[in-house]
Amino acid sequence: MKERELRRVLTTLVLFSGLLSCISTAQETSDHRPNRIIIHAGKLLEVKTGKTLSDQGVVIEGDKIVSVGPMAQVQRSTGDRLTDLPNATVLPGLTDAHTHLTGDPRNIGYQSLGISIPRATLTGARNARVTLEAGFTTVRNVGAEGYSDVALRDAIDAGDIPGPRMLVSGPALGITGGHCDEDLLPFEYHATAEGVADGVEGVQHKAREVIQYGADLIKICATGGVLSKGDNPQASQYTLEEMKAIVAEAHRLGRKVAAHAHGAQGILWASQAGVDSIEHGSYIDDAAIAEMKKHGTYLVPTLYLGDWFLEHATENRVPDFLLVKAKAVMPAARRNVAHAFASGVKVAFGTDAAVYPHGLNAHEFAVMVKLGLTPLQAIQAATVNAADLLGRSDKIGSVEPGKWADIIAVDGEERVKFVMKGGTMVKNDYAK
Ligand SMILES: [Zn+2]
Structure with missing residues (x-):
């Protein structure tokens, strides 16, 4: 290349990079948050009372809500940015208390063995965005390999990628050969899942270890599960003593405990041991319900998955040994959880x-x-109740002064067209 040409290329590059820096400055200026954002909500659902208020103004400063009241009374000043949602119903951002963002339905059973931890983390980056855009501004992620969930949480918090606020567990604690061990491979592979720990001392050490590497909460496998080989969902796995030791350790270190439990005895023991939530609860019975009500243990049922899972089992090459369990557990779960709803357990x-x-x-x-909850109770499960279960009632779960500006808006049922997280717009289909 001749020198003149080189110089031209160089000049172009310099000009272009100058232009780029102009663009980024311009973006900074236009993105620079003015003093306040005011959301005009045609309707605002007060999730605590179920009241729908008309023409409300939600005033946001930085990442927090500073006031909520009739739009007509909002004192507007220059620099305020108005987001007008006259035909929408505004709600607090939703919380899903049981996700696995780094997991994917195509990787169930033996397929999962071909997925590396870095690949799972990147899958998680996609799923974090998708989940946030669906109106879930907070998730509790209960089980991930290799602390991929910790990395994902930290990347979201750093603003590197979009996603919901995450509380993460790291690997789930479980017994040797249990639902949360790696039972797909024969002996000669010597495969053990990261969260496996047995005996009181073993589980104490493991609880401390997952906290060391970034867990916000502890997930345990109290009973067998559906998507694992060779175990029975109805059988208890951790003993009462082991679970008591985990709960004592976790609570002393400021972490809550979520217990995967299908079988009735495992649910009862986990609640007795003081866990904060029972996940799934498929074979919950009257004795377990009574214990949970006594201790204030939350039930986190996961029921829709049955429909989708069974419908797509063939295309996702779900092995027969999993399908047999799914076909037995999923319908039973619906019957028993409906009974638990009617009995008044706390639900997240x-x-x-x-x-x-x-x-x-x-x-x-x-x-x-x-299965029996009122629509308001279902919404409360994903807002005020989930916030309580996560220990974040002061920050999330309702549209109230002092809370993070995590706000969504819908017009039909289940159609989220507007999402804001911490005062930052994630999506606004109304503006299109
Ligand atoms: Zn799960």
């Missing part, structure tokens, strides 16, 4: 997204209502 919203595609989380609402 969860989906087990990963067993079915992320972003369809809101489908769980319809199943909850079909």
Whole structure:
């Protein structure tokens, strides 16, 4: 290349990079948050009372809500940015208390063995975005390999990628050969899942270890499960003593405990041991319900997944040994959870997204209502109740002054057209 040409290329590059820096400055200026954002909500659902208020103004400064009241009374000043949602119903951002963002429905059973931890983390980056756009501004991620969930949470918090606020568990604690061990491979592979720990001392050490590497909560496998080989969902796995030791360790270190439990005795023991939530609860019976009500243990049912999972089992090459269990557990879960709903256990919203595609989380609402919750109770499960279960009632779960500006808007049922997280617009289909 001749020198003149080289110089031209260089000049172009310099000009272009100058232009780029102009663009980024311009973006900074236009993105620079003015003093306040005011959302005009045609309707605002007060999730605590079920009241729908008309023409409300939600005033946001930085990442927080500073006031909520009649739009006519909002004192507007220059620099305020108005987001007008006159025909929408505004709600707090939703919380899904049971996700696996780094998991994918195509990778169930033996397929999962071909997925590396870095690949799973990147899958998680996609799923985080999809989940946030579906209106879920917070998730509790209960089980991931290799602390991929910790990396994902930290990348979202750093603003590197879009996603919901995440509380993460790291690997789930479980017994040797249990639902949360790696039982797909024969002995000679010497494969053990990261969360496996047995005996009181063993589980104490493991609880400390997952906290060391970034867990916000502890997930345990109290009973067998559906998507694992060779175990029985109805059989208890951790003993009462082991679970008591985990709960004592976790609570002392400021972490809550979520217990995967299908079988009735495992649910009872987990609640007795003091766990904060029972996940799935498929074979919950009257004794377990009574224990949970006594201790205030939340139930996080995950019911919609059955429909999708069974419908797509063939295309996702789900092995027969999993399908047999799914066909037995999923219908039983619906009957028993409906009974638990009628008995008045505390319920928080969860989906087990990963067993079915992320972003369809809101489908769980319809199943909850079909099984006996009122629509308001179902919404409360994903807002005020989930916030309470996560220990974040001061920050999320309602549109109130002092809370993070995590806000969504809908017009039909289950159609989220507007999402804001911490005062930053994620999506606004109304502006299109
Ligand atoms: Zn799960």
